[in-house]
Amino acid sequence: MEIVRRPQLKSTAIDRGVPTLPLYRSAPSLEVRLEDFELYAIDRLRVLTGISDGLSRGKRPEEMEKLVAELWKANMRHPQASEVMNKDIISHFVLRLVYCRTYGLCALSLDYCCFHFLAYRVRILAHREDLRKWFLSMETALFRYRFRLQTAEAQRAVLAEFQLPYKAVTTSEFEVIKDKLTLVARSINQTLPTADAIFYKVPFQEVPELVAGRRVFLSDGYAYVAMNQVVSLVATQFRSLLSKALTLTNRKWMSTIREQEKDRLTPIVEALSTSYVGPDYSVGREFGEVSLKDIDNVAKSSFPLCMRHLFDKLREDHHLKHWGRMQLGLFLKGVGLKLDDALAFWKAEFSQKVGAERFDKEYAYSIRHNYGKEGKRVDYTPYSCQKIISLTPSVGDHHGCPYRHFSEENLRAALCKMGVNSGGVEDVMDKVRHKHYQLACTLTFEAIHGCPNDAGINHPNQYFSDSQKILKSKVKCLRISFLVTSVIDLEFPPISTVHSLHP
Amino acid sequence: MVIEEAVNGKDDMLIDGQMADQVLPSGFNLNFLNLYYAKLFPYGDIFKWMSYGNDGKHPACDKSYFGRRELSFTLENDIYLRFLSFNSVSELEKGIREKCPFKIDIGPVYSVDPSKRHAYAQSGENVFKPVERELIFDIDITDYDDVRYCCSGADVCLDCWPLMTAAIKVINTALRDDFGFRHILWVYSGRRGVHCWVCDGKARRLTNEQRAAIADYFRVYKGSENSKKKVSLTGHALHPFLVRSYTEVLKDLFEQTLLSSQQIFSTEDRCEKVLEMIPDESVAAELRGRWQKRSSGSKDDINAVRWEHLKHTLQSGRHKGQGLRRCVEEIVFSFSYPRLDMEVSKHMNHLLKAPFCVHPKTGRVCVPIDPVHCHEFDPTTVPTLSQLLQELNSGGMGQEGDNDWDRTSLGESVRFFRSSFLEPLLKACKEEMESAYNSKLQQSKNSLSW
Numbered sequence: 001m002e003i004v005r006r007p008q009l010k011s012t013a014i015d016r017g018v019p020t021l022p023l024y025r026s027a028p029s030l031e032v033r034l035e036d037f038e039l040y041a042i043d044r045l046r047v048l049t050g051i052s053d054g055l056s057r058g059k060r061p062e063e064m065e066k067l068v069a070e071l072w073k074a075n076m077r078h079p080q081a082s083e084v085m086n087k088d089i090i091s092h093f094v095l096r097l098v099y100c101r102t103y104g105l106c107a108l109s110l111d112y113c114c115f116h117f118l119a120y121r122v123r124i125l126a127h128r129e130d131l132r133k134w135f136l137s138m139e140t141a142l143f144r145y146r147f148r149l150q151t152a153e154a155q156r157a158v159l160a161e162f163q164l165p166y167k168a169v170t171t172s173e174f175e176v177i178k179d180k181l182t183l184v185a186r187s188i189n190q191t192l193p194t195a196d197a198i199f200y201k202v203p204f205q206e207v208p209e210l211v212a213g214r215r216v217f218l219s220d221g222y223a224y225v226a227m228n229q230v231v232s233l234v235a236t237q238f239r240s241l242l243s244k245a246l247t248l249t250n251r252k253w254m255s256t257i258r259e260q261e262k263d264r265l266t267p268i269v270e271a272l273s274t275s276y277v278g279p280d281y282s283v284g285r286e287f288g289e290v291s292l293k294d295i296d297n298v299a300k301s302s303f304p305l306c307m308r309h310l311f312d313k314l315r316e317d318h319h320l321k322h323w324g325r326m327q328l329g330l331f332l333k334g335v336g337l338k339l340d341d342a343l344a345f346w347k348a349e350f351s352q353k354v355g356a357e358r359f360d361k362e363y364a365y366s367i368r369h370n371y372g373k374e375g376k377r378v379d380y381t382p383y384s385c386q387k388i389i390s391l392t393p394s395v396g397d398h399h400g401c402p403y404r405h406f407s408e409e410n411l412r413a414a415l416c417k418m419g420v421n422s423g424g425v426e427d428v429m430d431k432v433r434h435k436h437y438q439l440a441c442t443l444t445f446e447a448i449h450g451c452p453n454d455a456g457i458n459h460p461n462q463y464f465s466d467s468q469k470i471l472k473s474k475v476k477c478l479r480i481s482f483l484v485t486s487v488i489d490l491e492f493p494p495i496s497t498v499h500s501l502h503p
Numbered sequence: 504m505v506i507e508e509a510v511n512g513k514d515d516m517l518i519d520g521q522m523a524d525q526v527l528p529s530g531f532n533l534n535f536l537n538l539y540y541a542k543l544f545p546y547g548d549i550f551k552w553m554s555y556g557n558d559g560k561h562p563a564c565d566k567s568y569f570g571r572r573e574l575s576f577t578l579e580n581d582i583y584l585r586f587l588s589f590n591s592v593s594e595l596e597k598g599i600r601e602k603c604p605f606k607i608d609i610g611p612v613y614s615v616d617p618s619k620r621h622a623y624a625q626s627g628e629n630v631f632k633p634v635e636r637e638l639i640f641d642i643d644i645t646d647y648d649d650v651r652y653c654c655s656g657a658d659v660c661l662d663c664w665p666l667m668t669a670a671i672k673v674i675n676t677a678l679r680d681d682f683g684f685r686h687i688l689w690v691y692s693g694r695r696g697v698h699c700w701v702c703d704g705k706a707r708r709l710t711n712e713q714r715a716a717i718a719d720y721f722r723v724y725k726g727s728e729n730s731k732k733k734v735s736l737t738g739h740a741l742h743p744f745l746v747r748s749y750t751e752v753l754k755d756l757f758e759q760t761l762l763s764s765q766q767i768f769s770t771e772d773r774c775e776k777v778l779e780m781i782p783d784e785s786v787a788a789e790l791r792g793r794w795q796k797r798s799s800g801s802k803d804d805i806n807a808v809r810w811e812h813l814k815h816t817l818q819s820g821r822h823k824g825q826g827l828r829r830c831v832e833e834i835v836f837s838f839s840y841p842r843l844d845m846e847v848s849k850h851m852n853h854l855l856k857a858p859f860c861v862h863p864k865t866g867r868v869c870v871p872i873d874p875v876h877c878h879e880f881d882p883t884t885v886p887t888l889s890q891l892l893q894e895l896n897s898g899g900m901g902q903e904g905d906n907d908w909d910r911t912s913l914g915e916s917v918r919f920f921r922s923s924f925l926e927p928l929l930k931a932c933k934e935e936m937e938s939a940y941n942s943k944l945q946q947s948k949n950s951l952s953w
Contacts, residue, residue, distance in 0.1 A: 180743045182740075183740050183741070183742065183743050183746065184742055184743065186738065186739040186740035187738035187739070187740045187741055187742045188738060189738060189739060204682060205705070205709065205713050208712050208713050208715070208716035209716070211716040211717065211719075211720050212715065212716040212719035212720060213719070214720055214742045214744065214745075217742075217743055218681035218682065218720075218744070219680065219681060219683075220680070220681075220683040221682055221683025221684075221705075222683070
């Protein structure tokens with residue numbers, strides 16, 4: 001296997017053994033083994049999900065830097081040192097395929113697709129703009145923190161690659177302007193520049209935002225840009241490159257697929273696009289098994305708000321639209337509701353609206369389908385928070401994440417109904433305002449159960465099982481959180497398990 | 504020309520020296536303007552400026568350049584003619600003398616001749632859009648009405664004009680030292696403000712986003728109906744640009760000039776205006792109480808005294824509130840820091856009045872201002888249209904080929920325009936053109952080599 005090396009890199013960093021950050025400008029001409037195709041992508045997805053999680057918990061930049069280093073180390077290594085770069089690049093490009101898709105018609109593509117993957121045919125699931133945005137944001141964040149972790153030399157190499165005309169300020173220059181740089185830093189409440197701080201001398205036209213905010217010292221047409229400001233610029237460049245590339249990728253794959261591959265399709269990429277890399281909730285757990293007679297009580301005590309809302313609406317309207325049925329139905333499966341009980345449950349509600357016969361004809365099939373008893377017989381996984389947040393309910397829908405979609409008034413009312421006190425409601429609303437929906441749900445959980453939830457909520461079934469654990473045992477909080485964490489460690493599946501979900 | 508004929512509006516334009524000692528009525532009228540355009544308006548200089556060296560013989564010259572510049576005329580009766588363009592200095596002169604515009608505005612250089620713009624698409628390859636435009640600023644003293652008590656509205660006097668002087672100093676220094684611009688022209692707007700034209704190549708090629716960034720860099724005052732305090736300087740220190748502005752210009756302007764010329768603390772209302780800017784009510788109350796007991800018999804200027812009180816109280820360290828840290832500077836900035844019209848600077852297609860126009864309301868000529876000696880500039884002694892015509896008449900007939908403006912007060916302005924602005928600018932343009940041309944030649948030579 002060979003990587004196509006770009007000449008300028010060869011003469012600088014790589015030769016001296018300095019690892020460089022790839023910019024993913026063009027797809028590599030590589031032959032990839034089928035297994036690696038998927039494995040690498042899943043590993044990278046774990047990194048991206050970890051970043052997403054860290055950001056939604058409001059981690060500070062220094063903490064994120066540490067987290068990224070850990071995630072990268074844990075997931076992106078390879079026994080052969082020479083393969084590390086390959087894995088990085090391949091995994092990125094696979095995920096590009098997965099996440100480039102959006103709804104809507106695309107213009108016919110003109111060029112031949114530039115990827116030369118061996119015998120590989122992929123079906124791209126028609127998927128939400130939100131997931132593409134998520135991918136773009138997470139890859140940019142990944143790039144930003146990896147950039148921060150690089151050596152000064154490697155960073156300069158990246159700047160050169162982007163053809164950003166930035167020169168580092170020499171020590172003697174620095175001495176002359178040090179006082180002014182300190183003033184600027186103090187005026188924007190940043191850390192003061194030390195003797196070894198790196199500054200870049202940039203024509204002021206390149207950094208209009210920094211000039212407009214008076215966040216840089218200007219002299220004779222040059223802006224003196226601090227390292228952390230350079231990171232922002234680099235990240236912005238990366239993001240804009242990737243955004244354009246995703247549009248191109250989309251066009252190319254649309255035309256390739258339409259022309260060639262209507263019939264021989266593989267759902268790997270499709271599965272990857274909705275994959276949730278955490279504990280497997282497709283099968284009901286023992287402690288989560290729920291029977292029909294318990295369901296109302298358990299809904300009140302242990303359902304997260306999204307499912308509680310769907311459940312209440314179902315009881316009220318005796319009906320739910322498609323996505324609502326999917327979201328709640330799969331959740332109930334994950335909670336431990338057996339197929340027969342599920343059929344009885346849905347029938348009891350729907351027949352009040354549409355009649356028993358119509359239920360059997362039109363709705364029962366899809367419930368059995370969810371449990372893998374019909375059609376393709378894929379045992380579908382309950383939706384994770386990531387997936388649910390990405391769904392957008394419209395008129396008459398009740399699915400999606402209420403922290404995201406409810407009006408402030410409605411959300412406050414719903415939280416009160418769940419039993420959150422007024423102080424708790426304010427904390428939750430604060431998280432919502434900052435778009436940290438999963439944190440908001442975690443805080444709700446903590447407020448209702450009176451216990452911290454350090455793991456944070458990533459999945460409605462996790463909320464449920466955490467809740468049930470607390471309720472079933474009367475042990476003190478400290479031991480509970482230990483229990484929850486250790487259980488999650490045990491539950492974290494090996495790769496093969498994830499594979500089995502996607503035949 | 505017989506003076507009576509001019510007053511009565513006849514077309515004859517000969518000068519009759521025998522009538523020299525008769526005084527022209529002051530003010531502005533179409534016939535005077537006609538004369539002005541016939542004898543005094545410096546077409547050649549404006550043309551040379553707007554050509555930026557492209558009117559020369561050098562092979563790198565772009566002959567279409569001047570013709571792609573938009574001009575607009577405002578005629579008598581407010582008739583407005585836009586997207587005008589001219590291809591040579593004689594066309595420019597002919598156009599202006601024919602129409603006798605009350606106001607001439609200069610716009611950007613477009614991708615194609617603006618008068619032919621309809622032939623071009625709105626998008627795609629052949630688009631009609633601005634490609635070059637000077638970086639411009641417009642400072643109008645009416646924007647300071649809430650902090651000047653001597654005049655209001657369109658009036659301007661020597662008590663409030665120092666605000667314009669300070670604006671010129673602050674902005675000019677920043678444009679040179681911070682942004683590295685060299686070719687900067689400041690012009691009196693004819694009544695109550697000043698305009699700034701930054702003409703370096705790199706300024707003319709700035710995008711709208713970059714222009715907005717520069718305007719925001721200069722922005723400190725955020726006036727609105729709703730807030731009492733319109734200048735807010737947060738942060739543990741001031742940006743070096745603000746520090747320099749304060750220590751070199753604004754502090755002295757405020758303390759040496761404005762305090763007394765504007766009588767800032769002389770009445771209860773005026774004191775209250777300042778006290779409103781102090782975020783800590785207890786401090787404001789303390790000062791208010793102190794000033795209510797007005798000590799008679801003190802020889803010192805009450806404004807200076809009260810300012811000292813205020814400074815002492817805020818800077819004594821007794822009061823440690825967050826908002827008080829920079830309060831003294833905020834007050835000074837509120838009264839004296841330049842207030843720019845942001846919209847003028849942000850967009851390439853914004854039009855601005857040409858230098859050497861005559862202001863219809865005052866009759867004064869829009870003459871250049873020397874930023875180095877701007878404190879000596881007196882708006883009340885700027886030559887007026889009638890004054891200039893008077894000077895022309897009394898000057899007698901000059902030699903053939905002489906510049907008429909040389910015999911008038913306008914001469915000084917034109918000479919200044921040439922020596923301190925136009926000549927250095929044209930020299931730099933020529934150099935730039937030559938070096939760009941030479942490097943292109945070099946490139947094509949290299950590519951030919953085997």
